[in-house]
Amino acid sequence: MPALEEAAHRVAKGDLPAFRIIVEACSERLVRLGARMLGNVTDAEDLVQEGYLRALRALQEQKFDGRSSVETWLHRIVANLAVDQLRARKRRAPVVESNDEMLVDTRANSADTRLALRELDQLMSCLAAEQRVALILSAMEGFSNAEIAQMMDCTEGSVEQRLVRARATLRQKRNDYGQS
Amino acid sequence: MANPNDILSEQLARLSVETADVRPTANFTVRVMAAVELQSAVREDWSVQVLKWSKLGVAVASLAAAAGVALAWHSYDSVDQEEALAYGVMEAFE
Numbered sequence: 001m002p003a004l005e006e007a008a009h010r011v012a013k014g015d016l017p018a019f020r021i022i023v024e025a026c027s028e029r030l031v032r033l034g035a036r037m038l039g040n041v042t043d044a045e046d047l048v049q050e051g052y053l054r055a056l057r058a059l060q061e062q063k064f065d066g067r068s069s070v071e072t073w074l075h076r077i078v079a080n081l082a083v084d085q086l087r088a089r090k091r092r093a094p095v096v097e098s099n100d101e102m103l104v105d106t107r108a109n110s111a112d113t114r115l116a117l118r119e120l121d122q123l124m125s126c127l128a129a130e131q132r133v134a135l136i137l138s139a140m141e142g143f144s145n146a147e148i149a150q151m152m153d154c155t156e157g158s159v160e161q162r163l164v165r166a167r168a169t170l171r172q173k174r175n176d177y178g179q180s
Numbered sequence: 181m182a183n184p185n186d187i188l189s190e191q192l193a194r195l196s197v198e199t200a201d202v203r204p205t206a207n208f209t210v211r212v213m214a215a216v217e218l219q220s221a222v223r224e225d226w227s228v229q230v231l232k233w234s235k236l237g238v239a240v241a242s243l244a245a246a247a248g249v250a251l252a253w254h255s256y257d258s259v260d261q262e263e264a265l266a267y268g269v270m271e272a273f274e
Binding site for chain 2: 016019020023024027028031032035036044045048049052053056057060108109110113116117119135139140167170171174
């Protein structure tokens with residue numbers, strides 16, 4: 001049994017410290033995914049932490065059936081949480097990343113990386129939450145449409161539609177910007 | 181004129197490279213494990229509470245059932261006694 005699946009099995013049996021194996025193995029990829037979806041590392045870490053807590057609850061309640069790998073399952077949880085958070089963001093006034101948050105992040109991530117995340121956030125801000133998440137999973141994380149469909153709990157056709165619409169919206173935005 | 185799709189793909193590819201180095205902050209694992217332990221502790225406490233209250237509920241229900249049976253028996257007994265008294269009176273007059 002692969003290491004993460006073994007750790008998940010142990011957590012389900014009550015071995016809580018085994019959860020650390022999962023956290024250490026998956027955090028880098030999940031936080032990067034969250035940062036690309038939400039535009040900054042601070043929000044990404046909050047998102048991924050919430051994802052871990054939900055995963056833990058599911059393991060303790062024997063709700064993880066093992067049909068997908070632990071890593072895919074965690075990606076699914078984080079992607080769905082990101083959709084919820086992006087929708088909630090649209091309903092709230094925009095929040096500027098505080099200086100304190102940027103100071104905390106400087107040691108882990110360079111200024112160029114943080115600027116790139118900000119540029120990505122601005123680029124994607126016009127997209128619906130599901131389109132944004134699907135496009136990042138496809139164009140930046142390299143997942144196939146079938147994998148994205150599994151993560152976002154929809155059909156492959158829906159994924160293709162979201163990607164087509166996302167690209168069309170971004171093209172239109174570029175054209176409008178070019179003409180203004 | 182450049183194909184807008186190509187420009188967009190190039191921008192996404194560039195941003196993909198520029199954000200490839202994103203890392204969690206140094207204490208992220210520690211922070212997550214602290215939250216995990218807290219959630220587990222709250223969950224255990226909650227399970228204990230549910231068990232305690234459900235046992236209490238079963239005890240109260242049992243008492244109520246026993247009280248109901250006792251009351252019904254007492255009522256039956258009373259009727260029986262009244263009937264016996266009535267028959268006794270009737271026999272006395274015969």
